[in-house]
Amino acid sequence: QKEVEQDPGPLSVPEGAIVSLNCTYSNSAFQYFMWYRQYSRKGPELLMYTYSSGNKEDGRFTAQVDKSSKYISLFIRDSQPSDSATYLCAMSNFNKFYFGSGTKLNVKP
Amino acid sequence: SQTIHQWPATLVQPVGSPLSLECTVEGTSNPNLYWYRQAAGRGLQLLFYSVGIGQISSEVPQNLSASRPQDRQFILSSKKLLLSDSGFYLCAWSKTGLNQPQHFGDGTRLSIL
Numbered sequence: 001q002k003e004v005e006q007d008p009g010p011l012s013v014p015e016g017a018i019v020s021l022n023c024t025y026s027n028s029a030f031q032y033f034m035w036y037r038q039y040s041r042k043g044p045e046l047l048m049y050t051y052s053s054g055n056k057e058d059g060r061f062t063a064q065v066d067k068s069s070k071y072i073s074l075f076i077r078d079s080q081p082s083d084s085a086t087y088l089c090a091m092s093n094f095n096k097f098y099f100g101s102g103t104k105l106n107v108k109p
Numbered sequence: 110s111q112t113i114h115q116w117p118a119t120l121v122q123p124v125g126s127p128l129s130l131e132c133t134v135e136g137t138s139n140p141n142l143y144w145y146r147q148a149a150g151r152g153l154q155l156l157f158y159s160v161g162i163g164q165i166s167s168e169v170p171q172n173l174s175a176s177r178p179q180d181r182q183f184i185l186s187s188k189k190l191l192l193s194d195s196g197f198y199l200c201a202w203s204k205t206g207l208n209q210p211q212h213f214g215d216g217t218r219l220s221i222l
Contacts, residue, residue: 032208043115043199043213044153088152092208095141101152 001026006089006100015109019076023089023100026070030091030098033065035074038086038102047087048074079107111136115200115214123222128173128187130217132200135181140202142183143211144175147197159183160205195221 006023013019021035032051036044048063050056056063062075072091076083086102112135122128134140144156155168157175165175172191176184183200199216203209 032210034210036213041216041218043201043215046210046212049210090211094207097155097211099153 003027003098004089004091004100007103008101010104010106012106012108013079015079015081015107017079017107019074019079019083019105019107021074021076021087021089021103021105023072023091024070025072025091025098027091027093027098028067028070029093031094032092033063033072034090034092035061035063036088036090037083038088040085044088079105081107081109083107111202111212113200113202113212113214115217117217118215119218119220121220121222122190124192125189128185128190128194128219130185130198130200130219132183132185132214133181134183134202137181137202137204139180139205141205141209142177143201143203144183144185145199145201145213147199147216153199157185190221192221195219 004025035048037047038044050063050065053065053067060077064073084107086104088102089100091098115132141160143158145153147153157167159165159177162177173187197216197218200214201211203211
């Protein structure tokens with residue numbers, strides 16, 4: 001079983017839709033959770049960084065962590081064509097980092 | 110603010126040739142440095158990480174090596190490239206300390222012919 005599972009998509013939505021991206025994990029020792037956005041032929045860019053269970057909001061982005069279910073989500077409100085990218089979840093346990101394989105999102109104008 | 114530079118952006122090399130990819134970080138001291146390879150649909154594979162000058166940990170035995178000759182410089186090398194070394198190579202840095210998020214460069218797309 002992989003440490004981190006993420007649906008590869010692609011996920012296609014119309015502009016303005018609310019997008020939900022998700023990851024599940026198996027190791028209850030993970031402490032910190034991250035979401036990265038990666039445009040084609042570019043490196044991943046850190047979007048959100050959270051520690052505890054609950055929600056963290058930054059503009060149109062909300063990261064949600066449910067440690068009891070080992071499930072994290074990223075919500076994007078009022079999605080824009082510029083949000084079209086691959087989104088990777090990541091989590092860490094001390095200095096070991098584990099990345100999901102990414103979900104490709106396409107927001108259609 | 111901190112920035113990370115990685116070059117070249119694209120590289121085409123023949124099988125059996127040597128390799129040197131360079132990564133430098135600006136605006137921070139004593140960062141942790143990482144080399145990853147990203148394969149399509151398979152996520153990020155950690156190759157090497159370093160917590161200080163001359164300190165390199167290898168995660169996956171392979172045809173590659175890494176060196177950190179200066180605090181903010183990280184180099185990925187190979188003496189003889191294999192076809193299987195093709196891929197997208199990413200350098201990343203993080204602040205010293207546990208669970209610090211990593212920040213990535215824009216990568217090098219390496220094609221072996």
